[in-house]
Amino acid sequence: MLRAAELVAGVMEGGNLTDAFERMAADHAAWPDATRGAVRDLAWSTLRDYGTGDAVLQQFLHSPPAVLIHGLLLVALTRLEQRPEQAHTVVDQTVQAAAVAMPGLKGMVNGVLRNALRQRQLWTSWVEADEEARHTHPRWWITRVRADHPEHWRSILEAGRQRPPMALRVNRRRAEVDAVVAELEAAGIALRAVSGQTVLLAQPLPVARLPGFAEGRVSVQDAGAQRAALLLAPQAGERVLDACAAPGGKTAHLLELADIELSALELDPLRAQRIRANLDRLGLEARIQVADCARLETWWDGRPFDRILADVPCSASGVVRRHPDIKWLRRDEDIAGFAAQQARIVDALWHTLAPGGTMLYVTCSVFGQENAAQLAAFLRHHADAESDPIDGFPDCQLLPDADHDGFYFARLRKKA
Numbered sequence: 001m002l003r004a005a006e007l008v009a010g011v012m013e014g015g016n017l018t019d020a021f022e023r024m025a026a027d028h029a030a031w032p033d034a035t036r037g038a039v040r041d042l043a044w045s046t047l048r049d050y051g052t053g054d055a056v057l058q059q060f061l062h063s064p065p066a067v068l069i070h071g072l073l074l075v076a077l078t079r080l081e082q083r084p085e086q087a088h089t090v091v092d093q094t095v096q097a098a099a100v101a102m103p104g105l106k107g108m109v110n111g112v113l114r115n116a117l118r119q120r121q122l123w124t125s126w127v128e129a130d131e132e133a134r135h136t137h138p139r140w141w142i143t144r145v146r147a148d149h150p151e152h153w154r155s156i157l158e159a160g161r162q163r164p165p166m167a168l169r170v171n172r173r174r175a176e177v178d179a180v181v182a183e184l185e186a187a188g189i190a191l192r193a194v195s196g197q198t199v200l201l202a203q204p205l206p207v208a209r210l211p212g213f214a215e216g217r218v219s220v221q222d223a224g225a226q227r228a229a230l231l232l233a234p235q236a237g238e239r240v241l242d243a244c245a246a247p248g249g250k251t252a253h254l255l256e257l258a259d260i261e262l263s264a265l266e267l268d269p270l271r272a273q274r275i276r277a278n279l280d281r282l283g284l285e286a287r288i289q290v291a292d293c294a295r296l297e298t299w300w301d302g303r304p305f306d307r308i309l310a311d312v313p314c315s316a317s318g319v320v321r322r323h324p325d326i327k328w329l330r331r332d333e334d335i336a337g338f339a340a341q342q343a344r345i346v347d348a349l350w351h352t353l354a355p356g357g358t359m360l361y362v363t364c365s366v367f368g369q370e371n372a373a374q375l376a377a378f379l380r381h382h383a384d385a386e387s388d389p390i391d392g393f394p395d396c397q398l399l400p401d402a403d404h405d406g407f408y409f410a411r412l413r414k415k416a
């Protein structure tokens with residue numbers, strides 16, 4: 001519990017959860033998978049439901065406690081929700097953890113949790129009374145989703161607090177889908193659905209347990225993310241650019257689909273290393289460059305691309321259940337910053353696209369400012385651009401649900 005509380009406290013202090021978890025896992029390399037998974041799960045669940053937990057906690061806190069103790073209390077409330085039948089054990093474990101972390105606050109932790117338990121039947125009414133707690137997203141986020149998706153805002157917010165699905169992509173260069181399905185079933189791994197090269201697992205599990213993963217027959221990639229390479233549809237012999245490539249999920253998918261000459265760009269040198277590792281595992285090859293894709297003079301040799309994937313940096317509001325720290329770390333005003341960065345990237349990349357070529361703009365966001373508004377502005381500013389419809393529509397907003405994350409796709413063609 002204390003380890004999970006440390007992760008939660010790190011986020012409350014403004015830190016990134018994924019990085020903190022990776023540091024913790026590296027510091028405790030001897031932890032068995034199950035321990036690592038349990039710590040991760042508890043911290044992730046606590047942050048997914050942070051708004052709810054904090055609304056309950058605020059009834060019992062008279063002043064803000066030390067951040068680690070605040071995190072510990074939130075983790076304890078999550079545990080109490082998950083395991084009501086073990087309430088007393090959970091309280092005892094939390095008090096023991098407080099005794100290790102901050103012995104002087106052990107009594108306070110004990111008092112808060114026992115009081116909260118005594119008033120268990122009131123939790124729902126406290127949560128219902130507060131919009132942030134009810135939807136467990138910040139108020140500005142709720143306002144945006146409601147304005148952008150008047151019909152679906154509730155289901156989007158609800159999806160944001162669920163455990164994410166786990167999907168696989170079968171590497172068609174190395175395996176047949178039927179054979180992979182048989183291997184998974186033989187390993188006792190239950191499947192929920194199979195469609196094209198995509199296999200949806202009934203339960204998430206560590207990649208080390210996936211038959212065929214190390215041998216590059218399968219990759220883990222959300223089913224929504226798998227649409228990107230299919231929509232760009234590279235053809236044999238083409239020059240293709242993956243402009244924002246790390247960790248390389250879509251780079252690999254593009255290379256699995258056709259024999260292309262692919263350049264992968266990535267701004268962050270550490271993340272760029274993950275592209276190479278992914279491609280090596282899958283037996284694929286690309287030219288990888290560390291560069292700001294919008295600064296053409298630093299990386300472009302002047303030869304135009306037939307297709308460009310612009311999987312731009314964004315708010316990640318469509319994948320928030322995988323990164324539950326995001327919703328508490330981002331601010332409303334950050335979204336305009338993302339939109340400006342996205343416009344700068346696609347404006348620059350457009351110069352590198354051949355006449356008649358195709359660019360796919362992708363975000364994992366559900367905010368209109370990064371999506372449809374971005375497309376409209378782009379078409380206004382580029383007379384040589386036209387929309388290449390997706391399923392008969394100018395764009396495609398995939399909303400997060402039980403099967404896939406939230407994504408936005410817009411396909412643009414450069415007039416010849």
Ligand SMILES: C[S@@+](CC[C@H](N)C(=O)[O-])C[C@H]1O[C@@H](n2cnc3c(N)ncnc32)[C@H](O)[C@@H]1O
Pocket residue numbers: 225243244245246247248249250251265266267268271291292293294311312313314345
């Ligand atoms: C949404 S992620 C890409 C995910 C990737 N396409 C995949 O499917 O695995 C966006 C990536 O763009 C990188 N990035 C951000 N700004 C960039 C820029 N100006 N030039 C190149 N890469 C950039 C980020 O570091 C991040 O790795």
